[in-house]
Amino acid sequence: MTSTSSPPVSPPAGPPAARPFPRRMARDTGSPVLGGVAGGLAAHLGVPVLWVRAAFLVSSALGGTGLAFYVGLWLLVPADTRFERSTPGGEAATRGGRRPGRVRRAVDTGPAVALAALAIGAVLVVRATLGGGAVFWPVVLGAAGVALLWRQADEAQRERWLSPSGRLDPVQVVFGTGGWASYARVAAGLVLVLGALVVLSVSGGTFGEARIALVAALLGVTGLGLVVGPWVFRLAADLTAEREERVRSQERADVAAHLHDSVLQTLALIQRGAHDPATVSRLARSQERDLRSWLYAGESTDDASLAGALRAAAAEVEDSFGVTVDVVAVGDRPFGEALRPVVQATREAVTNAAKHAGTGRVDVYAEVSPTSVDVFVRDRGAGFDLAAVPDDRLGVRRSILDRMERHGGTAEVRSAPGEGTEIRLHLPLEEAL
Amino acid sequence: MSTTVPAPVPVVVVDDHAMFRSGVRAELAASGAGQVEVLAEAEDVDTAVRAIAAHRPRVVLLDVHLPGGGGVEVMRRAQGASPETRYLALSVSDAAEDVIGTIRGGARGYVTKTITGPELVSAVRRVADGDAVFSPRLAGFVLDAFAGSIEVAQVDEDLDRLTEREREVMRLIARGYAYKEVARELFISIKTVETHMSSVLRKLQLSSRHELTRWASDRRLL
Numbered sequence: 063m064t065s066t067s068s069p070p071v072s073p074p075a076g077p078p079a080a081r082p083f084p085r086r087m088a089r090d091t092g093s094p095v096l097g098g099v100a101g102g103l104a105a106h107l108g109v110p111v112l113w114v115r116a117a118f119l120v121s122s123a124l125g126g127t128g129l130a131f132y133v134g135l136w137l138l139v140p141a142d143t144r145f146e147r148s149t150p151g152g153e154a155a156t157r158g159g160r161r162p163g164r165v166r167r168a169v170d171t172g173p174a175v176a177l178a179a180l181a182i183g184a185v186l187v188v189r190a191t192l193g194g195g196a197v198f199w200p201v202v203l204g205a206a207g208v209a210l211l212w213r214q215a216d217e218a219q220r221e222r223w224l225s226p227s228g229r230l231d232p233v234q235v236v237f238g239t240g241g242w243a244s245y246a247r248v249a250a251g252l253v254l255v256l257g258a259l260v261v262l263s264v265s266g267g268t269f270g271e272a273r274i275a276l277v278a279a280l281l282g283v284t285g286l287g288l289v290v291g292p293w294v295f296r297l298a299a300d301l302t303a304e305r306e307e308r309v310r311s312q313e314r315a316d317v318a319a320h321l322h323d324s325v326l327q328t329l330a331l332i333q334r335g336a337h338d339p340a341t342v343s344r345l346a347r348s349q350e351r352d353l354r355s356w357l358y359a360g361e362s363t364d365d366a367s368l369a370g371a372l373r374a375a376a377a378e379v380e381d382s383f384g385v386t387v388d389v390v391a392v393g394d395r396p397f398g399e400a401l402r403p404v405v406q407a408t409r410e411a412v413t414n415a416a417k418h419a420g421t422g423r424v425d426v427y428a429e430v431s432p433t434s435v436d437v438f439v440r441d442r443g444a445g446f447d448l449a450a451v452p453d454d455r456l457g458v459r460r461s462i463l464d465r466m467e468r469h470g471g472t473a474e475v476r477s478a479p480g481e482g483t484e485i486r487l488h489l490p491l492e493e494a495l
Numbered sequence: 496m497s498t499t500v501p502a503p504v505p506v507v508v509v510d511d512h513a514m515f516r517s518g519v520r521a522e523l524a525a526s527g528a529g530q531v532e533v534l535a536e537a538e539d540v541d542t543a544v545r546a547i548a549a550h551r552p553r554v555v556l557l558d559v560h561l562p563g564g565g566g567v568e569v570m571r572r573a574q575g576a577s578p579e580t581r582y583l584a585l586s587v588s589d590a591a592e593d594v595i596g597t598i599r600g601g602a603r604g605y606v607t608k609t610i611t612g613p614e615l616v617s618a619v620r621r622v623a624d625g626d627a628v629f630s631p632r633l634a635g636f637v638l639d640a641f642a643g644s645i646e647v648a649q650v651d652e653d654l655d656r657l658t659e660r661e662r663e664v665m666r667l668i669a670r671g672y673a674y675k676e677v678a679r680e681l682f683i684s685i686k687t688v689e690t691h692m693s694s695v696l697r698k699l700q701l702s703s704r705h706e707l708t709r710w711a712s713d714r715r716l717l
Contacts, residue, residue, distance in 0.1 A: 393639065440672075
């Protein structure tokens, strides 16, 4: 889906404004016109894909550098499928067919038709200006055939990556999961390449000579196949076995590690604390949060990003006071010193709500824009009258208010008895992202 | 709102975990007695489509991950047999792709499985009345998906952005406000709040922004 990324791991320490990962280009095999090179390059460079396509076309028409560049990138740049990582739960659901697959729409053929028309035009222009030598048509035919076969190789690779078995079937390697499109692509590609050979040999001289040349070429190919075939086949078999084993052992290791680390521990703790409903529900809640984020959310709870830090703070309060704290974050940015007061004030506010509100639930909503951070902490508990606040709670409130003001932000408390409380933290950001 | 409509809402529960289905059934019986009636259960896409065609429920509680292609597949295939049926997605998965994908597949709302019984009953009633149900998390996703740079040359501009009012409503929902509280905060009627929410839902489903489908995975890389 995404075309410019490696899997989400915590970025290394560095200046917060810097991009955490070196960006890697990948071909866009999700909705390619030809090889997905232009789409991938556009995403990588951050320019509209139309510009890239135009650049390729123009430079191809002027001497063919664009064409060579395109072919080279198609050969060398990996397809983005291999970067397509989801969360373990999401991937398991995809493998088990419990999530919808990708749907291709008829609209996608529009650009391909346009491209074909342009290509034919370009061929005719080249032929008109330069005149066709003996090799001209064979080269055009051969190139078209090879492009079709490469395209099929991409499709087959994509389907292989998505396939649940991890096995490498020789037929599957060529045709993917089948379908008339892949058969048609392979057949048309082969016909074009063979046609190129035939045209090349025919144009050389009489039909008799051409036949000899063709037979020689076929014999050569067959011989090569006999020599290399078994070797390729064994390599593929080894690869299959290795791949299957790796996939299985990784999955086993992941699941075992996670179950051991968390679920078993929690079950043990629950057995020990079975007499105390509050403890049990707190443990269950924290285990649920943990499993859910591991399986589905892909949301970090570490200090790498602001949202992660807020979630971590909420989780801590959740664990120590046995309340449910839901964090919803819109936008995110790398976590740094400048943002620490917001997180600390949020923790104070959530703690306050957990201690005094008397309900089991606190909502935290964080909105991060390039110029500011806004956090809202809300409970539907007892609430209080601001004018009649006892000193100790005023103290907590002060620690939120003062902290925010010291760091150039503002804090606002809205509450009334019986109405619940909402604390709003606002911190403007000076540094440009 | 339980007293205004006497007839219970007919519901089909679709989930591949039997334990969860019976849990939901028990909870709906306890908190929604007389308001919600569970007609049938189903465990995968095929049985769900059959059950929906047979019972024509008003509301389907639909799990997002289902054997046979997921909840989206159920909505697609049951459309013809029972076009009046509305769907409320219910899932353990908070993954953005799942949430947005299901809403775009036609669900009228999305709640997580940790929802309490009374909240679930009121969500079912709301969906049965044709309104949208947004959890705070879904509202957050919506804000995220529609946030930021709006390209100048969009195909359908009206659908590709939220109005200021809709954005405000979404922010309040994301902050944990109930509809009533949203209405009071913005000095509008509950009916207006519901109109805004339905309009946001429609935009989410019809918007042609292709970023909307890409957004989900990209945002994780920020």
